[in-house]
Amino acid sequence: MIDPSVPVATTTAPVPVAHRAAFFVSDSTGITAETLGSALLVNFPAIRFDHHTIPFVDTEDGARRVVEQIDRSADAGKAPVVFTTVKQADLRAVLGRARAVIVDLLAGHLTELEEAFGTDASEQRGQFHGVGDMERYHARMRAVEYAIEHDDGQSMRALDIADVIIIAPSRCGKTPTTMYLALQYGLLVANYPLTEDDFPSEGLPRTVAPYAARCFGLTTTPLRLSQVRHERRPNSRYASLEQCTRELRRAEDLYRRTRVPFLNSATKSVEEMSAVIMQTMKLRA
């Protein structure tokens, strides 16, 4: 029973914003449509977009069902916005019938390229059948397994074949960055934790010292590190701001002394860190 003397909503009333449904429609995974579409929508901060990703739209029936879904989502006269990377012309024609703002992320550019190259585009429906894809799959599988085996200094076997060795104090972001480099680029990435034991010495930890040229360091801000460590071990010495400050200062000193390139992970996404590492270490996928 609702007591009328108690206000139902006690949180601050939200500022009214315009709403719009945003669809990301793809004949494949939808990741590109969503990434690029979201990068565009972020420029309209006054509108709140409800995101819907619809992957694998690769039949006319499928496309028609998507059009129905889009048409149902029109909100108080606000047409939905649809980002599409669907390649087949007939499917694009079906999608074009939706009562929506349609942003075709491929078709217009394809025409640009046809004109620039003076050649017609051949309609490539292919997803994943070439030998190249198979090789890429194997490379990534191997890279992910290598990354798991060499996570957090667990195994030092086969460190000599690592493309890069990420070193950092605990909780600076070594593991997600390692996995991303393995999955996105198929690189062999090991990572090694810098602990208090490593700091009395002048150089890199003995295990990774022979591979100094392939080492890359991470650091972060003491506050950020302390927050992350508190999540794992609340109120521990390990998570204290004092301890985090000391470890990071020592790690940065070590990187500078041994000329190991490094970056601050506090304000960077995993993708950004990975791209910086690729660029700095001159690695190619």
Place this chain on the structure above:
Amino acid sequence: MIDPSVPVATTTAPVPVAHRAAFFVSDSTGITAETLGSALLVNFPAIRFDHHTIPFVDTEDGARRVVEQIDRSADAGKAPVVFTTVKQADLRAVLGRARAVIVDLLAGHLTELEEAFGTDASEQRGQFHGVGDMERYHARMRAVEYAIEHDDGQSMRALDIADVIIIAPSRCGKTPTTMYLALQYGLLVANYPLTEDDFPSEGLPRTVAPYAARCFGLTTTPLRLSQVRHERRPNSRYASLEQCTRELRRAEDLYRRTRVPFLNSATKSVEEMSAVIMQTMKLRA
């Protein structure tokens, strides 16, 4: 010394193809520019493109250096093609001076959206500072750690909080798919190997049976599985076509009997498998 009676090149002469340099220029990681640009270029199979990804172009100086690099790469009158996702108008203007085919993957669409929404776009330079990004970072970090801890049935602790549990015989692609789901979508994904021991029984392995509704199966073709297993243990019974055929048949029977949705990983990329799993299990990032 070269013996003139022996032909120097014994391989088949390559079909002559046109070459062009292709640049993917971004103020961030370059992943979107490369993905979408490559999807466009695949429609011109008669031209061989040399790919160059240039991330983090976020100053005028940086943009000018890129223009120099592009201009140097013009090959025998073939203008390079440049895909850009650079957001700042002044930097785009600098890039526009390159003697190249410039495909701006953002600017044109931004204008489309401004017209459709009847609002000007605010220039958002921001990369990674919002609370949402921080949360996303933590979610992914946690997800990757969960995935490592629960890889290959290593730990069955906290299986009750898994968003999805991938089950399959050894070498069907569980691990890379698990990592991709964790990194891309921040999902908690465990995976569990189906071994011979699991097949005498009628149902799912005891460990995962309580979470049947969250299980997803993988299968592949016997030939493919045998190839992959031969790489790990050449000429073993484990890698034999007979053994692979039997394990896959039993796994598929199990999936059908227990109504566990499954897919064949033989012709799919990790991204595609992950997107199918998201869609089938109705998961959201």
